[in-house]
Amino acid sequence: MQNFINQLSTVLETKYILTQDEDKAPYLTDWRKRFTGKALAVLLPGNAAEVANIVKLCAASQVAIVPQGGHTGFCGGATPDNSGKQVILNLKRMNQIREIDSANQTITLEAGCILQAVQEKAAVQGFLFPLSLGAEGSCMIGGNLATNAGGTNVLRYGNARDLCLGLEVVTAKGEIWNGVKGLRKDNTGYDLRDLFIGSEGTLGIITAAVMKLYPLPISQWTTLVACETIAFSIALLNLFQKRATSLLTGFEMMTQESLELNEKHFPQMTNPLQGKPPFTVLIELSDHESEDHVRQLLETILEEAFESGLIIDAVIASNLSQANAFWHMREHITLAQAEEGANLKHDITIPLSSLDCFIKETDALMRTKFPGVRIINFGHLGDGNLHYNIAPPLGTDPKIFNEINEKPIHELVYAQVERCNGSISAEHGVGQLKLDGLRAHKGEVAHELMKTLKRALDPQNILNPHKVVSI
Template sequence: MNEFLDKCRSAVGDSYVLTEDTDMAGYLTDWRRRFTGKALAVVKPRNTEQVAAIVRLCNEYRVPVVPQGGNTGLVLGSVPDNSGKAIVMSLTRLNRIRAVDTVNNTLTAEAGCILEQVQNAAADAGRLFPLSLAAEGSCTIGGNLSSNAGGTAVLRYGNSRELCLGLEVVTAQGQVWDGLRGLRKDNTGYDLRDLFIGAEGTLGIITAAVLKLFPQPQAQLTALAAMRSPEDALRLLSLAQEKCGATLTGFELMSDFCLQLVAKHFPQMRLPFPQRYPQYVLLELSDNESEEHANATLEALITDALEQDMIQDAAVAASIAQSKALWALREHIPLAQAEEGKNIKHDVSVPISRIGDFIRETDILLQQGFSGCRMVTFGHLGDGNLHYNVSPPEQSSPDAFIAHQEAINRVVHDSVHRFGGSISAEHGLGALKRNEIRRYKTEVELGMMRALKQALDPLDLMNPGKVV
């Protein structure tokens, strides 16, 4: 492979083809540090033309390609396997904001742009790019699109797919498809854009995207409500949608155990209530009229919810600092889990109306099979996406508990399927769930997915071993 690597160096520059173990290390281990793969090299192109040139070389020499953005994925989708045959193509040097059009309300960004960079560019133009998630300071827009990332504002704005109008893609053959159209209506055949969004780099490599922008809200208000059960949270969601309409942009469910973990490992963070409640909802309104209108809307919602016995208490942020403190409680749940020790994560979705039943029934099944396990249940209730995580019993061996991961996954995923849900809501399949999904998709659906893969990537060089 020396000849192949020499040609890669000619294409992108010597210093951007990494082959030493120490130089490649950060690109080969997944975000959760559960797996480290091997690679022939890490290649870092500067622009779309260099991406295409490297892919053409990979075709010539039959070298697999693992596209990688910020490497913040949780399903082993952006790291290579342990064969050492593939290159990792890091897209972080493709980091230009190419254009901002405030009349068309669009922004064109290269795939290696950090999500926070896109948010800031939109804000500088007086606009909002609403995709928001915990890793926004390190994840890239190409990775967001490749995994169809969701985040906290899906309820109002949709996930990454809904926020993208057009793509530039390097195909598996090293050709460049220029689909950077800022059109909201384009009914001219198959929607090729949607093929690549959510495909996790298995069909081609996203190099740039046209993204939707929105007006900056005049006011954003945050509140934390306490309640007895997920069913009460669903009642509050229905009331909030009725009272607030499109101003409701965030609706996050968190169990008491989630916030107790946060308090345990981050004692500087405190709940605004004098007592504990079984469940909490963090909700946010984004109002395009005025702060007074937003306050009146939120006050009316909370008053009605208290009168109808949906909630037991509520705290409304009176400043930006207080709002950030409430959101910090939610954002620190995964960090607190990590501090607590090993756990078994699930990123699932079920129909919103069935979330309460799913939580109750699945909790019972897990306690029957794995007595004492602790449920860390939180997520985006407004769009049906739960992070339904399972921690070991207190004072038990974490490694012994993790040995039951396959059996626990089976309980959870079978329950998700029984409730008409999905075993991956926003993280994707990657290598972690590639085989698992075969239990829940029909052969017809899997067959169509395989046909697409074969048609677009017949040599199976694009992120092999992932998704399908």
């Protein structure tokens, strides 16, 4: 393998080829510390041509490549296996914004741009880049596209796929496909862009993208409301969708148990609503008109919700810092779970019409079969997306609990998901975590089609092998 490393140094400066253990270590373990692998080297290319040359060398030497962005993914997709024969290709040096096209309302940027930096850059020019998620300070656009990330603005603006107009991709042969076009209509055969989005580095390496921008809202109002049941929360969502239509930009749900966990680890994050409601809903309205218009609309809808018994309490954020505090409360649940220790995560979507039934039935089954477990259920309710996570009973060693119960708990949740015609991965992808469950979930025909695509685009199986599908 020394020969291969020597060859790499013909296409990449040696300082960007990390082979020492201490240099490679930060790239080998995922954010949740669930997966750790080994790598022959970590490579830090600076442009698409370097990526293409690296891929050609890897293809010639049959060395597998694990593309990596911010390494914040939840499914182990960016973590190498244990063979020590794979290389990690981290795109963080490719962080240039190539262009903001105001007339076309698009931004063209490299894959290694940090999401938050993109939002900030767009805002300076008066635009909103709506993709927003808890990891935005470290995740990268390439990773967002490769996982088709969702987050808190999907309800109004869609997920990463919906925001993307064009891509630049290095293929498994080391060719550069230039699809960097900012077109909102382009019906010229198969949609290659959509094929690469959400493929988690298994079909190609995304090196640049053209993304949509939107006008920056001038006013935003955020409120927390208390609901006694999930059915009332969904009825409330429907009420807001009807009355506020496109002004509704956020609708997040947090159960009492998830907020209690938050308060345990972040005591400053207390729920301002009275009496620990079973369901706390965070709602955001955004407008390009006057402050008063959206504030009045929000108050009118909340009054109607009170009168019809959908909500029992509400607090409207009186300033930006209070609105941010509401959002932090929602975003810190993931961090509180990480502080609490290992837990079993389920990132699922259920049609809204079945969600009430799903939660009631699954909660009851879970509490009967696994007494004492804590159900940390929260998520992007507006998208039907729940993070239905299970923490071990208090006083139980999480490692031992999970070893015994991981399989049956996943089986219980996923059987319920199938019964409700939902999905076992709403926004986090498949990676290595859900590789085994995918076949049963997708069905034989879809799974075979996915394998056919993988074989066609990566016949040597060098791009992130054994992630998403195994061929």
